[in-house]
Amino acid sequence: MELPESIRLLFPPEERALLDISTIKGDASNRQYFRVTGPGDTSVVCADPAFRAIATKDYPFLIVRGLFARHGVRVPKLLGMAHEAGLLRLEDCGDLMLQDEVPLLERDRLSERYRQIIDLLVRIQSIRPDEKTPESAIPFSLSFDHEKLMFEFDFFIEHALKGYFSGKLDDRAIAELRNEFVAITGLLVLPEHFVLNHRDFHSRNIMLFCDEPVIIDFQDARLGLPQYDAVSLLRDSYVRLDPGMVNELKRYHFNQLIRLGLTSMDEAEYLRLFDLMAFQRNVKAVGTFCYQTTVVGNHAFEPSIAATLSYLREYIDVQPELAAAGALLGPIIPGISR
Structure with missing residues (x-):
């Protein structure tokens, strides 16, 4: 399955045909980031090949995100995931660094x-x-x-x-x-x-x-x-x-x-x-x-x-x-x- 199709599966069926998917400039890693604009809001999807190769409970991003969130450190909210495709859907926190x-x-x-x-x-x-x-x-x-x-x-x-x-x-x-x-x-x-x-x-x-x-x-x-x-x-x-x-x-x-x-x-x-x-x-x-x-x-x-x-x-x-x-x-x- 092509990556855009996999990304659409993270969203409700009635929204999938309406989604606009654009690439976000990433960092120096192997991860790719996409901004997905739907009928009501936007979110960010991270495509990480390493996520497919490791159990969800052992994935460092999820472990540390949960740890930080439990201790009051503001991190992007987790909105969904597709482990088999290596995808994470996250809150869109804008572009201002x-x-x-x-x-x-x-x-x-x-x-x-x-x-x-x-x-x-x-x-x-x-x-x-x-x-x-x-x-x-x-x-x-x-x-x-x-x-x-x-x-x-x-x-x-x-x-x-x-x-x-x-x-x-x-x-x-x-x-x-x-x-x-x-x-x-x-x-x-x-x-x-x-x-x-x-x-x-x-x-x-x-x-x-x-x-x-x-x-x-x-x-x-x-x-x-x-x-x-x-x-x-x-x-x-x-x-x-x-x-x-x-x-x-x-x-x-x-x-x-x-x-x-x-x-x-x-x-x-x-x-x-x-x-x-x-x-x-x-x-x-x-x-x-x-x-x-x-x-x-x-x-x-x-x-x-x-x-x-x-x-x-x-x-x-x-x-x-x-x-x-x-x-x-x-x-x-x-x-x-x-």
């Missing part, structure tokens, strides 16, 4: 919006396993452990240094850099500080619907440092915030973690780990953008490569643990202090 709103707001209103979103982030980071998602289940069985962080660093080496920036670093420099990545990873694997993270908490995964933030693309949630999602939001590859505002918002996030008893770090440790985590997260993002550009042929992400690399010098200049990696990365990061 946080990324789109940022340039429209004055500083005070923008700061207020980001504080609202950090409150939502801290709500996610407060979630603990419940009877429907025990500690042995997704997302609590996954974490930013050594294997995961090094996978992301290695992805950067393969697709950025050996791909997009081929020839900028020789094999010896890449081997030395990987050793530095191993050392940095060791500083970030601190399970005693881990909380639940969305994993991709940036301005394109926060929709604004009826002036309320709605969180999407949450299926890869896992445990990690609370700084991980804060970095995604405040050191965003798609939006660059004023440095003064970033510092204010980092402090706000830290104070919220303290208020809710979610961390035992002091502020100095929080800020140090924020920079180390930001380095890792931004390097990981550059690897993804280079892969999309050189392997997939999707050049929409190419402008974000330089924008993301430009963050790195800020962490390298202030955190001694990053100095050696920064020196090795110098050929692709102009402006690093020596």
Whole structure:
């Protein structure tokens, strides 16, 4: 059966012939999205080949969506599904992303919006396993452990240094850099500080619907440092915030973690780990953008490569643990202090 026919089966028989199905520009995944307009309203259909290959009860999107919804995190409502076709019908939360709103707001209103979103982030980071998602289940069985962080660093080496920036670093420099990545990873694997993270908490995964933030693309949630999602939001590859505002918002996030008893770090440790985590997260993002550009042929992400690399010098200049990696990365990061 063709995909449009399968999509129509998610709707009442009397509406199927009247539906208008249009493609929505998706992310860097294998999922496809469609906006379906019917006689009375619209909804969004996600076509995910992975959904067909896994039992509904084990499908991460449904598990995490249910977990977030039960804890008061606004996510799109689930309106229906066709497991055999790999289809999910979801509430249509519009097209306005946080990324789109940022340039429209004055500083005070923008700061207020980001504080609202950090409150939502801290709500996610407060979630603990419940009877429907025990500690042995997704997302609590996954974490930013050594294997995961090094996978992301290695992805950067393969697709950025050996791909997009081929020839900028020789094999010896890449081997030395990987050793530095191993050392940095060791500083970030601190399970005693881990909380639940969305994993991709940036301005394109926060929709604004009826002036309320709605969180999407949450299926890869896992445990990690609370700084991980804060970095995604405040050191965003798609939006660059004023440095003064970033510092204010980092402090706000830290104070919220303290208020809710979610961390035992002091502020100095929080800020140090924020920079180390930001380095890792931004390097990981550059690897993804280079892969999309050189392997997939999707050049929409190419402008974000330089924008993301430009963050790195800020962490390298202030955190001694990053100095050696920064020196090795110098050929692709102009402006690093020596």
